[in-house]
Amino acid sequence: MNEHVVLRVVTKALIPFILLFGLYVQTHGDYGPGGGFQAGVIFASAFILYGLIFGIGATRRVFPSRLLLLLAALGLLMFAGVGVAALVMGGNYLEYAVFAEDSVFGNHIGIWLVELGVGLTVSSVMVTIFITFAGFGSVSGDTR
Amino acid sequence: MEILGHYNYWVAIALMMLGLYLVIARGNLIKKLVGLNIFQTAVFLLYITVSKVAGGTAAILKEGYTLYSNPLPSVLILTAIVVAVSTTAVALAIIVRIKHAYGTIEDDDIMARDGDP
Amino acid sequence: MIFVVPDVLLLALLLATAFAIARLGNLVAVVMLLGLYSLLMALVWVVLDAVDVAFTEAAVGAGITTILMLSAVALTGAEEKPRRRRRLSWVSLAIVLATGAALVYATAEMPHLGDPEAPVHRHVAPRYISESPRETGIPNLVTSVLASYRGYDTLGEVAVIFTAGIAVLVLLGRGFRRREDEE
Numbered sequence: 001m002n003e004h005v006v007l008r009v010v011t012k013a014l015i016p017f018i019l020l021f022g023l024y025v026q027t028h029g030d031y032g033p034g035g036g037f038q039a040g041v042i043f044a045s046a047f048i049l050y051g052l053i054f055g056i057g058a059t060r061r062v063f064p065s066r067l068l069l070l071l072a073a074l075g076l077l078m079f080a081g082v083g084v085a086a087l088v089m090g091g092n093y094l095e096y097a098v099f100a101e102d103s104v105f106g107n108h109i110g111i112w113l114v115e116l117g118v119g120l121t122v123s124s125v126m127v128t129i130f131i132t133f134a135g136f137g138s139v140s141g142d143t144r
Numbered sequence: 145m146e147i148l149g150h151y152n153y154w155v156a157i158a159l160m161m162l163g164l165y166l167v168i169a170r171g172n173l174i175k176k177l178v179g180l181n182i183f184q185t186a187v188f189l190l191y192i193t194v195s196k197v198a199g200g201t202a203a204i205l206k207e208g209y210t211l212y213s214n215p216l217p218s219v220l221i222l223t224a225i226v227v228a229v230s231t232t233a234v235a236l237a238i239i240v241r242i243k244h245a246y247g248t249i250e251d252d253d254i255m256a257r258d259g260d261p
Numbered sequence: 262m263i264f265v266v267p268d269v270l271l272l273a274l275l276l277a278t279a280f281a282i283a284r285l286g287n288l289v290a291v292v293m294l295l296g297l298y299s300l301l302m303a304l305v306w307v308v309l310d311a312v313d314v315a316f317t318e319a320a321v322g323a324g325i326t327t328i329l330m331l332s333a334v335a336l337t338g339a340e341e342k343p344r345r346r347r348r349l350s351w352v353s354l355a356i357v358l359a360t361g362a363a364l365v366y367a368t369a370e371m372p373h374l375g376d377p378e379a380p381v382h383r384h385v386a387p388r389y390i391s392e393s394p395r396e397t398g399i400p401n402l403v404t405s406v407l408a409s410y411r412g413y414d415t416l417g418e419v420a421v422i423f424t425a426g427i428a429v430l431v432l433l434g435r436g437f438r439r440r441e442d443e444e
Contacts, residue, residue: 030400033403034401035407037222041320041325079419083416108397108398111409121419122226128429133236148269148373148375149373150368150369151269151272152272154368155272159276161361162279162283168356169353169354172288174291174330174337182282185302192311195309195311195381197310198377202311204400214381215389216385217311219411219414221311222407223414225321227421229326230422231425233329233425234425236333240432
């Protein structure tokens with residue numbers, strides 16, 4: 001992609017805004033449309049755009065696959081862990097009301113943590129799937 | 145809105161049947177997967193149509209609005225969309241492996257290759 | 262009127278796009294049209310007041326599915342075999358028409374679009390709408406139902422997407438390629 005100067009410059013200018021928009025959707029899911037899933041997908045699309053323009057090798061350097069798998073597992077663990085924490089603090093599984101004296105504030109904490117876990121897992125899994133598909137043809141050599 | 149009546153349901157059923165036709169009548173595996181995607185999205189349309197309330201607004205609470213559309217089908221369909229994309233990703237991976245092993249993704253060619261001893 | 266015209270137009274466009282997808286043989290064009298279909302569906306859902314779902318479908322359907330399908334088509338070949346494509350399969354058409362007729366007969370009893378007296382608005386939904394500000398304090402009803410009232414389903418959904426990532430890694434990832442290089 002060395003000759004596509006316009007694409008490279010525009011991508012480098014756009015990616016920070018895409019990441020910022022993903023962060024906005026993640027944190028404002030309580031007040032408008034949005035939440036964990038949409039934000040995870042938008043985050044992933046920024047890295048997929050980077051991979052399309054600059055190649056899979058560069059994306060792997062930015063985001064190694066071990067880190068991706070760790071983040072995906074961490075997101076799911078965070079979700080289940082919030083439920084277990086509610087059990088430990090005396091309520092039912094995933095009963096957010098026991099996290100604080102004011103049950104509404106406890107709900108806010110629980111929902112924020114849960115949406116963060118969802119966003120982490122969704123974005124990591126989408127980038128992982130894309131990198132796996134894109135790296136399949138070139139690395140396997142000419143076994144076809 | 146009464147003049148629309150059941151128009152949404154008929155369009156959703158027509159789209160579902162188009163997707164079903166693609167799944168059962170086309171030989172190319174990727175075309176079958178595209179038909180499955182069309183089918184899934186048409187089912188979601190059927191659910192979301194049921195949730196609309198005439199004169200209501202989107203399901204985000206705000207002062208001055210008292211009538212809201214039903215949020216419950218939205219929640220179910222959100223889960224269903226994510227499950228649909230997961231199954232599409234795994235199906236595409238299987239199709240790439242089939243191409244790698246058989247050299248083709250047309251189902252009658254694959255059956256012919258399998259039938260040979 | 263402000264609701265009827267976009268609804269009718271967008272649904273007609275959806276039917277046209279789906280019909281074009283069925284007729285085309287070049288798979289790259291089919292994948293592009295599938296992305297367009299997802300975007301049109303997201304617009305229909307905005308008209309029907311389901312904004313969270315429309316957001317997700319636009320991001321996931323028109324974004325992620327299109328790029329994954331393009332990667333797969335690049336790995337497997339971009340043309341459908343023409344012999345099967347041109348011929349209309351009468352048996353499949355008969356099955357599809359019979360199923361469609363049965364479904365239309367089944368939906369004849371369903372409530373009209375926008376009916377506020379429909380059964381789906383009677384049981385649990387009014388409770389969520391009225392109690393959610395007092396119990397969760399979050400204006401977005403879909404997020405409060407998804408994350409708090411129906412949290413189990415969301416946990417299962419995150420597990421499903423995690424499993425899909427693992428499955429794709431097992432099928433196409435390093436382990437498979439390393440075994441191929443050793444053979």
